[in-house]
Amino acid sequence: MSFFRKFRKSINNNKPKTDSDAIFSLSSAYITLETKLGLKNTGRCAVSLKSVSGMHFSEMKNDIQRFLDASKAEFELSYNIVTDSYGYLWVILQGKSMEDILAQLIAVGDTIQDKGFSSHLLAAVFEFSDEGKNNNNKKHRQYLIYNYKYNKFYPFVPIGQEIRNTEEEMRIMAEIADEIPFERDMTLWYPLWDLPLEP
Amino acid sequence: MIILQWYFSDRIVLWSSGAKIVTREQFPKLHDIIERIVARNNLPKPKIAVITTNMPNAFATGKGPKSSVVAVTTGILDLLDIEELEGVLAHELTHIRNRDVLVLTLASVFSTVAWYLMQFGFYGGMGYGYGGGSRDRNNGGGMILVIIGAMLTWIISFLIIRAISRYREFAADRGSAQLTGKPVKLANALMKISGTMKQVPTKDLRRVEGLNAFFIVPAVTGSTIGNLFSTHPPLEKRIQKLMEMEASMS
Numbered sequence: 040m041s042f043f044r045k046f047r048k049s050i051n052n053n054k055p056k057t058d059s060d061a062i063f064s065l066s067s068a069y070i071t072l073e074t075k076l077g078l079k080n081t082g083r084c085a086v087s088l089k090s091v092s093g094m095h096f097s098e099m100k101n102d103i104q105r106f107l108d109a110s111k112a113e114f115e116l117s118y119n120i121v122t123d124s125y126g127y128l129w130v131i132l133q134g135k136s137m138e139d140i141l142a143q144l145i146a147v148g149d150t151i152q153d154k155g156f157s158s159h160l161l162a163a164v165f166e167f168s169d170e171g172k173n174n175n176n177k178k179h180r181q182y183l184i185y186n187y188k189y190n191k192f193y194p195f196v197p198i199g200q201e202i203r204n205t206e207e208e209m210r211i212m213a214e215i216a217d218e219i220p221f222e223r224d225m226t227l228w229y230p231l232w233d234l235p236l237e238p
Numbered sequence: 239m240i241i242l243q244w245y246f247s248d249r250i251v252l253w254s255s256g257a258k259i260v261t262r263e264q265f266p267k268l269h270d271i272i273e274r275i276v277a278r279n280n281l282p283k284p285k286i287a288v289i290t291t292n293m294p295n296a297f298a299t300g301k302g303p304k305s306s307v308v309a310v311t312t313g314i315l316d317l318l319d320i321e322e323l324e325g326v327l328a329h330e331l332t333h334i335r336n337r338d339v340l341v342l343t344l345a346s347v348f349s350t351v352a353w354y355l356m357q358f359g360f361y362g363g364m365g366y367g368y369g370g371g372s373r374d375r376n377n378g379g380g381m382i383l384v385i386i387g388a389m390l391t392w393i394i395s396f397l398i399i400r401a402i403s404r405y406r407e408f409a410a411d412r413g414s415a416q417l418t419g420k421p422v423k424l425a426n427a428l429m430k431i432s433g434t435m436k437q438v439p440t441k442d443l444r445r446v447e448g449l450n451a452f453f454i455v456p457a458v459t460g461s462t463i464g465n466l467f468s469t470h471p472p473l474e475k476r477i478q479k480l481m482e483m484e485a486s487m488s
Binding site: 075089123125127161162184186201202203205206208209210212213214223225226227228229230231232 | 437443444446
């Protein structure tokens with residue numbers, strides 16, 4: 040049992056994963072999160088990249104907008120593009136199903152990389168809701184962060200001003216670390232405070 | 239010698255660590271937690287001792303389930319919340335239930351005997367070596383075999399003791415998980431005790447990226463150095479196993 044798991048893990052680790060492969064692995068892992076931990080996908084996700092001034096960057100931004108406008112109707116998708124106080128551009132997507140927003144997010148990431156801004160990509164963020172199971176029906180947001188530099192996911196559960204729930208984060212790790220490319224080094228679980236995902 | 243060592247083990251440990259047996263009046267909460275665990279699981283209640291030091295730690299000692307002591311430091315009482323403390327105490331109670339002191343004492347019999355044989359053979363062999371004469375030289379050869387044999391026995395039993403002790407730790411973790419039903423609390427406690435809790439960063443990713451932009455080579459994160467010199471891979475293993483138990487319980 041554990042032998043096979045190790046075997047599978049070593050295969051997974053050796054396979055050179057592209058960002059889109061890695062991100063798409065969420066299409067099964069999110070079901071695990073829902074059935075095992077009661078975490079419901081909110082249909083919201085975002086990709087963030089370092090914003091720079093210049094023609095190429097705004098051209099890319101326009102391309103993304105054009106692309107999202109075109110697929111808006113078909114996928115019942117809404118989107119928003121904002122720049123945060125750190126100077127990072129956020130492309131925020133809201134859709135009906137996980138599969139849809141994954142596909143859209145991967146396409147946006149591909150556009151960014153095609154335009155030569157892959158080194159600017161910071162993270163993709165996926166939002167979940169604990170449906171109030173922890174705290175007398177008060178819903179809390181929990182996140183999976185995909186780091187483009189390390190090509191790995193890690194959990195982020197903020198519970199207050201610069202306070203995170205490590206216990207809940209470890210639970211998430213226990214459930215899905217074998218299913219998706221997962222960052223097992225907890226010292227690299229850098230948070231993203233004040234995410235601009237809220238509608 | 240070994241029997242004496244086992245017989246006095248608890249007193250030696252308590253005396254050398256400066257642990258004081260405490261009554262219910264002195265530490266009511268601590269007594270409460272332990273009584274809750276033993277009552278739920280039909281175990282005899284051990285004596286409880288406290289060591290006054292900031293170092294967070296806990297241990298169990300004693301010859302058998304009936305005459306055991308669980309000792310905790312004041313540091314661990316300050317550091318952990320009640321559920322985490324419960325996990326740690328259940329871990330120690332499992333050590334007692336599994337008679338781990340006895341197991342390890344028995345396991346060390348071989349290594350102790352081998353150690354004395356080695357010493358004896360070594361000094362004995364020296365004496366023969368300088369003696370000269372064919373008969374003595376033959377004897378010296380035999381002695382060398384004894385030394386090598388004893389050395390091998392000692393090394394092997396040393397490794398076996400390490401393995402047993404590691405295995406017993408895992409077993410106690412598992413026991414704690416069963417007694418409390420909350421392995422994640424013990425995992426939390428282990429992280430707090432080892433200081434790993436502080437290593438989960440609170441610094442924003444965007445701020446970290448900003449800093450790295452100043453360097454041509456990305457700044458070395460603490461973890462890389464930590465991994466190189468880390469002496470505690472077992473902690474990660476223990477946490478991993480605890481979280482697997484947590485996953486299987488949910």
